[in-house]
Amino acid sequence: MLSLGRDTRGSVLTGSLLGAPVRVAAVDGYALEQRAARLAARSVKRESKEAGLELAAHCIDLTTLEGADTPGKVRALCSRALHPDPDDPAMAPVAAVCVYPALVAEARAAVEGSGVKVASVAGAFPSGQSHLADRLDEIRRAVEDGADEIDIVLNRGALLAGRLDVVHDEVAASKEACGRAHLKTILETGELGSYEMVRLASMVAMAAGSDVIKTSTGKLPVGATAPVALCMAEAIREFSDQTGVEVGLKLAGGIRTSKQALGYLAIVAETLGPDWLTPDRFRIGASTLLNDIVLQRRFRRTGRYGRTHDLPVD
Amino acid sequence: MTGRLEVRKTYKLFIGGAFPRSESGRTTPVTTPDGRLLAHVAQASRKDVRDAVRAARGAQGAWDGRTPYNRGQIIYRVAEVLEGRSAQLAGELEAVGVASADARADVERAIDAAVYWAGFADKLDALAGGVNPVAGPFLNLSTTVPLGVCALACPGTGVHGVVSLVCPAIMAGNTVVALAGGPAALVTSTLGEVIATSDVPGGVVNLLTGDHAQLLPWLADHDDVDLIDLSGAPDGSAADLEARAADNLKRTVRTGGAEDLLTAMAFCEIRTVWHPARI
Secondary structure, three states: OEEEEEEOEEEEEEEEOOOOEEEEEOOHHHHHHHHHHHOOOOOOHHHHHHHHHHHHHHHHHEEEOOOOOHHHHHHHHHHHHOOOOOOOOOOOOEEEEEEEEEHHHHHHHHHHHOOEEEEEOOOOOOOOOOHHHHHHHHHHHHHHHOOOOOEEEOOOHHHHHHHHHHHHHHHHHHHHHHHOOOOEEEEOOOOOOOOOHHHHHHHHHHHHHOOOOOOOOOOOOOOOOOEEEEEHHHHHHHHHHHHOOOOEEEEEEOOOOOHOOOOOOOHHHHHOOOOHHOOEEEEEEOHHHHHHHHHHHHHHHHHOOHHHHHHHOO | OOOOOOOOOOOEEOOEEEOOOOOOOOOOEEEEOOOEEEEEEEOOOOHHHHHHHHHHHHHHHHHHOOOOOOHHHHHHHHHHHHHHHHHHHHHHHHHOOOOOEEEEEEEHHHHHHHHHHHHHHHHHHHHHHHOOOOOOEEEEEEEEEOOOOEEEEEEOOOHHHHHHHHHHHHHOOOOOEEEEHHHHHHHHHHHHHHHHHHOOOOOOEEEEOHHHHHHHHHHHHHHOOOOEEOOOOOOOHHHHHHHHHOOOOEEEEEEOOOOOOHHHHHOOOEEEEEEEOOO
């Protein structure tokens, strides 16, 4: 159960899984956008850039979520995840591969023993508009097939209708269905309409036991944006300050260039501190980004500009 | 009553259909022969080269997808707009010390070159390709295909030096990154305005003003550039640039802007296909 109340200082969430009520701060949208733009535009050079890109590559959830995914395509994706740059065996693998539930077993077999995790979207991704029992069943099956992490979508319909208790209970049930697997909850911020709503959705998802909150499905034209990333990072910090529970952040949707990735690293480092910049707590859901990072590394190694044609695309 | 405030022009780069200053913020002063400052012209850096190649690569597919006839029309439009700007371009050459008659002649040659290559566009396939006689039941066809992204080291002498390399390259369906410095820096920058108003899609022609010695090695090394024309490369640099270009299997040419079939063929490949004559 969860309810949203107000006192003289603002909004307060009271939830069955929370030790004490959690305060939800108001959001100053203008300040948020200004600060996010400033952080994302920070110029990062040389050694810091190298370290940043290394870290970004190490935090990637290499993703393929297409209707046309085949077992072969998933094996190719896993091979890219294990050896992002075929020319440089020293390049560390990415954090995880992210696939549809039906392909989890294939991915599991391909990355077994490597330390690369298998993530799967489940729960009627990307809309989430299905019966709860079916969604939970999908989660359980994906976990049985070997998924380490489950990405579910928040019930935006219920959230926008004001049924926070429904949203909360569904996420809590999903968390229970996950068992040992980590639960990442996708807010799909492009459909939430305001930063206030993003902040509230973040708090509800965290109060219901999500291990990670995630910006977007990647299926909408609007994916992760700098202000939304900052807004969610601030919510995570607020939640951690009040409850001591440290929730991770995953950014997904439209992150294609190294420059964008460095901008997001700056936002997380400045808001949550360097402790959050580990694959356990920070992820970037992407596929083309990895190629851009590989090209940057090659340029540093050879002093020549490479071309995208030389790298696998999916 | 005071005189009207002088509106001075900022000579910038032309990349992806836009007019950015150099990413590096650097400029080169261009002066009259007697040392009076005319303008600070943007001096391209390796990152501008990188951006220009990216823009050219992005525009290549769609440009190649147009019909040769349409490309010819667009290049003719370049000639039309050049004609309208001829006084300005000649003036910019005269300002840096080119004799008045030579400046006018250079601009006129440039316009004529654009007209020549405009007419060439829809004749290229007929001249360089066609049906080949073969001893067997096959229809054997050769067609021209563009190389992709061409880097052009233009001579720094004037408008013709740039136009006579850019036009044959884009005529064949390539996109270009053209580099010119020296006295041509002013007119190269102005040429961007000509191209931008001639229905040439953004990114098809990218014009950089800068130092050949500094930037050509980056272009020769670039894996995503398919041809480098060294017509205007500084003396003594060619051997090094050729070795770099050979390392990534780039085609290296020196067309010199000659108006003939050889120049046209330097900017394309021939693809031959065998069709069974009876199916």
